[in-house]
Amino acid sequence: MFAKxxxxxxxxxxxCEWEIAALLLHSMALPQPWEVLADFxxxxxxxxxxxxxxxxxxxxxxxVALGAATAIPLGLLIGNEPLLQRRISPFIYLLYPIPHxxxxxxxxxxxxxxxxxxxxxxxxxxxxxxLVTTRDAAKDIHQNYLYSxxxxxxxxxxxxxxxIVPATLPKILTAMRISIGTAVAILFFVxxxxxxxxxxxIIMDSWGRANYVALYSGITGMALLGFTLYLLLDRMERYxxxxxxxx
Amino acid sequence: MIKVEDLSFCYSQKGxxxxxxxxxxxxxxxxxxxxxxxxxxxxxxxxxxxxxxxLQPVQGKVQIAEKSRCGTILxxxxxxxxxxVYENVALGLVLQKVNKRExxxxxxxxxxxxxxxxxAQYYPxxxxxxxxxxxxxxxxxxxxxxxxxxxxxxxxxxxxTRERLQNLILNVWQEKEVIPVVVTHSIxxxxxxxxxxxxxGSAPGRIIERVDNKxxxxxxxxxxxxFFQRCNMLRSALTEExxxx
Numbered sequence: 001m002f003a004k005x006x007x008x009x010x011x012x013x014x015x016c017e018w019e020i021a022a023l024l025l026h027s028m029a030l031p032q033p034w035e036v037l038a039d040f041x042x043x044x045x046x047x048x049x050x051x052x053x054x055x056x057x058x059x060x061x062x063x064v065a066l067g068a069a070t071a072i073p074l075g076l077l078i079g080n081e082p083l084l085q086r087r088i089s090p091f092i093y094l095l096y097p098i099p100h101x102x103x104x105x106x107x108x109x110x111x112x113x114x115x116x117x118x119x120x121x122x123x124x125x126x127x128x129x130x131l132v133t134t135r136d137a138a139k140d141i142h143q144n145y146l147y148s149x150x151x152x153x154x155x156x157x158x159x160x161x162x163x164i165v166p167a168t169l170p171k172i173l174t175a176m177r178i179s180i181g182t183a184v185a186i187l188f189f190v191x192x193x194x195x196x197x198x199x200x201x202i203i204m205d206s207w208g209r210a211n212y213v214a215l216y217s218g219i220t221g222m223a224l225l226g227f228t229l230y231l232l233l234d235r236m237e238r239y240x241x242x243x244x245x246x247x
Numbered sequence: 248m249i250k251v252e253d254l255s256f257c258y259s260q261k262g263x264x265x266x267x268x269x270x271x272x273x274x275x276x277x278x279x280x281x282x283x284x285x286x287x288x289x290x291x292x293x294x295x296x297x298x299x300x301x302l303q304p305v306q307g308k309v310q311i312a313e314k315s316r317c318g319t320i321l322x323x324x325x326x327x328x329x330x331x332v333y334e335n336v337a338l339g340l341v342l343q344k345v346n347k348r349e350x351x352x353x354x355x356x357x358x359x360x361x362x363x364x365x366x367a368q369y370y371p372x373x374x375x376x377x378x379x380x381x382x383x384x385x386x387x388x389x390x391x392x393x394x395x396x397x398x399x400x401x402x403x404x405x406x407x408t409r410e411r412l413q414n415l416i417l418n419v420w421q422e423k424e425v426i427p428v429v430v431t432h433s434i435x436x437x438x439x440x441x442x443x444x445x446x447x448g449s450a451p452g453r454i455i456e457r458v459d460n461k462x463x464x465x466x467x468x469x470x471x472x473x474f475f476q477r478c479n480m481l482r483s484a485l486t487e488e489x490x491x492x
Contacts, residue, residue: 148325151299151317152339152390162338166329243329243370 028212036216043217049202053221056191056199059115060183060229063122064176067183070123071130072172076164078131079138089135096132100125101189108194118190125186126179133175137168170244173237177230184226199225249275249298249394249426253307256293257451266451267293271307273445273454277393280420280427280463282441284434284481286489290452291430292322295398298428311394318387318425320397324379326371332358332382333367339390354389361385361415377408381415388419395425399432413439417464434485438477439469446481448488456484 015033022032043049078084078092104121111117145163154162191200202218238245254271257264267290275281285291296302298309299319311317318339319325326335336358340350358367361381371379380400387395397416401409413436420427420440429440437444442463446456460477462468 144321144323144325145327147296147299147301148319148321148327149338149342150301151319151321151396152342154342158342162330162342163327166327169329241329243372246370246373 028210031213031216035213036220039213040217040220049199049217049221052197052199052202053225055197056187056222057225057229059118059191059198060122060180060187060225062115062119063186064126064179064183064229066119066123067126067179068130068172068176071127072134075131075134075172076138076160076168079135079141079168080160080164085135085139092128092132092135096128100128101186104190113194118187118195121190122183122186126183129179129182130172130175134168134172137171138164141167170237170241173233173241177233177237180226180229180233184222184229188222248277248312249281249428250310251298251307252310254294254297254304254309255306256290256297256302257305268297269451269453271452271454273443273457275426275428275443277312277426278424279442280440281429281443281445282437282460283428283430283445283447284432284437284485285447285452286449286485287432289447289449291432291447292398294447294452295319295396295428295430298394299396315393316390317394317396318390318392320380320383320387320395320400322398323403324371324383324400326379326382326386328371331368331370332363332374335371335382336385336389338386343390357385357389375408376404377412380404380408380412384412384415384419388423388425391423392425395419395427397427397429399430401436402432409436416440421464434478434481437481438474439463444477444481446484446488455488456481 018033022030040049074088078088101121103124107121107124108117111120141164145167146159149159149163187198188200188203191198192204195201199218199221203215203222206212206215206218251271251273254268255266256268257266259265271294273281283291283294293302297304298311299317300309327338330338333354337350337354340353345353355364355367358364361384363378363381363385366374366378371382374382383400400416401412404412416427416429417440419425427440429436431437431440438460440463441458441460444456444458444460445454446458447453448455458477458481462471462473468474
C-alpha cells in the first residue's frame with residue numbers, strides 16, 4: 001500500500017501539470033489552479049457551497065446505499081441457490097448491458113423531479129454493477145469452506161453468516177468502491193436539470209454564465225466528494241476485512 | 248463404530264453415469280484407526296465425503312453409531328481466512344450454540360494443547376502450514392468427536408513437520424479415544440497411522456487390498472523392519488494397480 005506522502009506528492013504533481021497547462025493555453029476555459037482553489041476555499045469559508053456539497057453527498061450516499069442494500073442480498077442468493085440462479089440470471093444477462101441512464105425520463109415520471117428520482121437513478125445504475133460482482137463472488141467460494149462448516153452441523157443461515165458473507169465481502173466492497181465513481185458521474189447528470197441545489201447544478205449554472213472559475217470550483221467539489229466517498233469505503237474495507245491486510 | 252456396506256457412488260454428467268466408487272464394504276471398530284490409500288482419482292475423497300454425510304450414496308449405506316460426533320479435516324485444512332485462530336477453533340461450539348462463557352475454557356484448552364496459545368488472535372494467513380494443520384486439528388477436536396475424518400491432512404507439509412503431526416494424530420487417537428479415518432496418498436503415513444489399511448483401485452474406486460496392521464501406533468514401529476515390509480507390500484499393490492490402469 002502506498003503512503004499518504006505519495007498521495008500528497010501525486011496531488012502536487014497534478015496541480016503543477018494543471019498550472020503548466022493553464023499558462024501554456026492561456027485560455028479563460030482553463031483558469032489557474034490557485035484561482036480555483038481560492039474561489040473554492042472562499043465559498044467553503046462563507047458557506048456558499050457547503051449546502052450543495054452536503055446535498056450532493058447525501059444524494060450519492062443514499063443512491064449507493066439503496067443500490068447496495070438491494071443488490072448484495074440478491075447477488076448472494078443468486079450465487080448460492082441454483083434454482084434462483086437458473087431463474088434470475090437470464091434476466092440479468094438481458095438487462096445488465098442496457099445503458100440504464102436512458103431510463104431517466106421514465107424514472108422522473110415514476111418518482112417525480114425531486115430527490116427520489118435522483119437517488120433511484122444512481123441506485124439503478126450501480127445496482128447491476130454490485131449485483132453481478134456479488135453473484136460471481138458468491139459462486140466462486142471454494143466448496144471446501146462450505147463443506148468444512150456443513151461437517152460442523154451448520155444451518156443455511158449459519159453458512160451465510162460464517163462463510164458466504166465474509167468470503168464475498170472484500171469483492172463486494174471493491175465493487176462498491178468502483179461504483180462510487182459511477183455514482184458521482186450519474187450525480188452530475190441528474191443534478192444538471194430540475195434542481196437549484198447540488199454540485200451538478202453549480203457546474204451547469206456556472207457554465208451557462210461562462211464563469212469558468214466557479215465551474216472549476218464545482219468540479220473540485222465533485223472531485224473531493226468522490227474522493228471522500230472512496231476514502232470512506234477504503235477505511236470501511238480495512239475495518240471490516242482485517243485479514244486482507246495482514247503483513 | 249463405522250460400518251460401510253456395498254457403498255457405490257456416481258456422478259451424472261450429460262445423462263451419463265460416471266461411477267466413482269463401487270461396492271465398498273468395511274468396518275472400523277471403536278478404538279481402531281483406518282487409513283484409506285489409493286492412486287489419484289480413485290475416489291478416496293469422495294469416500295470420506297460419504298462418511299461425513301456431505302455426499303449421499305447411490306447404493307449401499309454408511310452406518311455410524313448413534314449419537315457419534317464427527318470431526319472433519321478437509322484438504323488444505325478448510326480454515327476460514329477471515330476468522331482468527333480462536334474463532335476458527337471455537338466455530339464448532341458456536342454452531343452448537345454453546346454459550347461463550349462455557350466455550351471459552353474448552354477452546355483455550357485445546358489451543359494450548361496444540362501449542363498455539365501465543366497465536367490465538369492470529370489469522371490463518373499469518374501461520375505456517377504446520378500451525379494451520381494444528382488449528383484444523385484443534386477445530387475438529389473441540390467438539391469432542393468420536394470419529395475424526397481427515398482428507399490428506401498432511402499433504403502440503405514438509406517431511407519433518409509431517410512426521411511431527413503424524414505423532415500428534417497418533418496421540419489424539421490413543422489419548423482421546425477417537426476413531427481416526429485418514430485418507431492419504433502417502434504409503435508411510437497409511438502404515439504409520441492405520442490399524443486397518445484399505446487400498447483402493449481406480450476407475451471405478453473399489454477395494455483391491457485390506458491390510459491388518461495391528462502394530463500401528465506402537466513405540467518404535469516406524470523404525471522396525473515390519474514397517475518397511477508393509478510399506479513395500481502396499482507399494483507393490485499400488486504399482487500393480489497403476490500398471491493395469
